[in-house]
Amino acid sequence: MSKAAIILAAGAGTRMKSVLPKVLHKVAGLPLLGHVIGALRAAGVDRITVVTSPSGDSVRDYARAMGCQSAIQHQQLGTGHAAASAKDALADFDGTLVIVNGDMPLVTPATITECLEAQTRTGLALLTFEPADALQYGRVLLTPDGFLNRIVEYKDASESERGVMLCNAGLYAADARKFFHWASLLKNENAQKEYYLTDVPALAKMDGVKCAIAVADEVSVMGVNSRVELADAEARFQDRKRAALLKDGVTMTAPGTVFFAHDTAIENDVEIEPFVVFGAGVRVGSGARIRSHSHLEGASVASGAIIGPFARLRPGAKIGEGAHIGNFVEVKNTVIGAGAKANHLTYLGDATVGAGANIGAGTITCNYDGFTKALTEIGAGAFIGSDTALVAPVKIGDGAITAAGSVITQDVAADALAIARGQQTEKAGWAKTFRDKKQREKK
Numbered sequence: 177m178s179k180a181a182i183i184l185a186a187g188a189g190t191r192m193k194s195v196l197p198k199v200l201h202k203v204a205g206l207p208l209l210g211h212v213i214g215a216l217r218a219a220g221v222d223r224i225t226v227v228t229s230p231s232g233d234s235v236r237d238y239a240r241a242m243g244c245q246s247a248i249q250h251q252q253l254g255t256g257h258a259a260a261s262a263k264d265a266l267a268d269f270d271g272t273l274v275i276v277n278g279d280m281p282l283v284t285p286a287t288i289t290e291c292l293e294a295q296t297r298t299g300l301a302l303l304t305f306e307p308a309d310a311l312q313y314g315r316v317l318l319t320p321d322g323f324l325n326r327i328v329e330y331k332d333a334s335e336s337e338r339g340v341m342l343c344n345a346g347l348y349a350a351d352a353r354k355f356f357h358w359a360s361l362l363k364n365e366n367a368q369k370e371y372y373l374t375d376v377p378a379l380a381k382m383d384g385v386k387c388a389i390a391v392a393d394e395v396s397v398m399g400v401n402s403r404v405e406l407a408d409a410e411a412r413f414q415d416r417k418r419a420a421l422l423k424d425g426v427t428m429t430a431p432g433t434v435f436f437a438h439d440t441a442i443e444n445d446v447e448i449e450p451f452v453v454f455g456a457g458v459r460v461g462s463g464a465r466i467r468s469h470s471h472l473e474g475a476s477v478a479s480g481a482i483i484g485p486f487a488r489l490r491p492g493a494k495i496g497e498g499a500h501i502g503n504f505v506e507v508k509n510t511v512i513g514a515g516a517k518a519n520h521l522t523y524l525g526d527a528t529v530g531a532g533a534n535i536g537a538g539t540i541t542c543n544y545d546g547f548t549k550a551l552t553e554i555g556a557g558a559f560i561g562s563d564t565a566l567v568a569p570v571k572i573g574d575g576a577i578t579a580a581g582s583v584i585t586q587d588v589a590a591d592a593l594a595i596a597r598g599q600q601t602e603k604a605g606w607a608k609t610f611r612d613k614k615q616r617e618k619k
């Protein structure tokens with residue numbers, strides 16, 4: 177059966193103290209909302225509607241860019257009212273609906289699937305969890321036969337109800353048509369004068385529909401309401417990613433010092449030394465070694481390559497098999513051929529470097545004139561002498577050599593030597609004469 181989802185993302189997010197809407201704050205480089213969308217898609221939910229506030233243009237733009245619809249909740253009257261605001265957007269939908277808070281970045285496809293499976297038992301299901309500290313989560317009261325009796329919001333709960341440790345995770349699955357019917361019956365007679373989504377199961381019960389319970393682990397359902405919780409979610413994401421990579425055969429001597437993005441893809445037998453940071457969009461092939469203090473973003477590293485220590489790979493860096501990128505080398509939008517080496521103090525931007533080429537220390541591609549970027553092409557087996565400035569656009573042929581300290585402004589033919597530096601002259605005894613004169617003047 178087809179599945180759709182409503183993501184609730186119209187709340188004010190006041191506790192973030194930010195001009196940026198809460199769901200656009202990032203964990204591992206991806207907005208909270210992006211994590212929820214990704215998990216829903218992986219759980220087979222193809223149609224997603226994001227409920228936003230009237231001022232939430234940036235959230236609507238993001239939702240659209242991620243292939244989702246959006247709906248507007250004109251006044252923030254509570255989570256039940258928010259979910260009901262998606263009714264028109266889903267008017268033509270007939271199937272199973274997932275309703276989920278937008279502030280749950282660690283939610284997994286498996287967790288969503290469990291709730292969907294529980295829903296098939298009765299027609300309505302709620303995801304619950306038992307946190308170590310139940311804080312202000314809604315409390316879940318069960319019937320003797322293990323179905324939901326009702327949910328009590330913390331602010332409405334009695335002392336004994338607050339003692340219940342089973343909590344509402346904020347993820348529901350229901351038949352769409354029935355859900356919108358129940359949501360239309362919600363009342364706001366509670367401590368916060370809000371239309372609570374949590375009252376839907378009680379309305380379903382009156383229709384003879386029991387609410388089944390799925391149970392999640394605490395980490396998967398943690399909500400982000402403040403910067404402290406954002407930092408906590410980031411730390412837990414990183415721990416989860418490190419554990420997954422170690423399990424998949426990646427070596428890390430100090431995993432706690434290595435930071436990944438949401439989409440970092442690393443094959444087995446890669447070795448990552450301490451203090452490495454991966455920005456978004458990085459792939460590393462089997463057997464490569466990423467040495468300490470390197471920063472990689474939007475880059476691919478082929479098998480057997482060695483990166484760092486202290487290397488920076490920027491978007492569009494494609495490092496070939498067995499190539500070496502050493503200390504204080506920055507590579508941007510550049511393809512480095514197999515076995516090529518740039519080991520020291522170099523900037524390679526908007527360039528191609530052929531297989532086996534050697535880039536000497538201090539080489540700079542002068543790729544930018546303040547207005548446009550230009551290309552540098554370095555052939556296979558070329559040898560770029562130390563401190564060469566390559567003024568782009570320029571081509572260095574296969575096997576060519578540039579002399580150290582050259583400023584190369586014209587193309588160099590294959591196998592040629594290009595020297596472009598001042599001629600050296602020598603004045604015998606000049607230094608001594610100079611020193612003697614200065615010493616005399618000092619007296």
Ligand code: UD1
Nearest residue numbers: 184185186187252253254255258278313314344345346399
């Ligand atoms: C909610 C649940 C609580 C549960 C907890 C899990 C209700 C009434 N309470 O509480 O039982 O334990 O989540 O994290 O549902 N939102 C709107 N419009 C609104 C209000 C909220 O779109 O008018 C959105 C928010 O952007 C957020 C989500 O709904 O993504 C949940 O709202 P939030 O205020 O965080 O609810 P909690 O107090 O966490």
Ligand code: MG
Nearest residue numbers: 279399400401
């Ligand atoms: Mg919340």
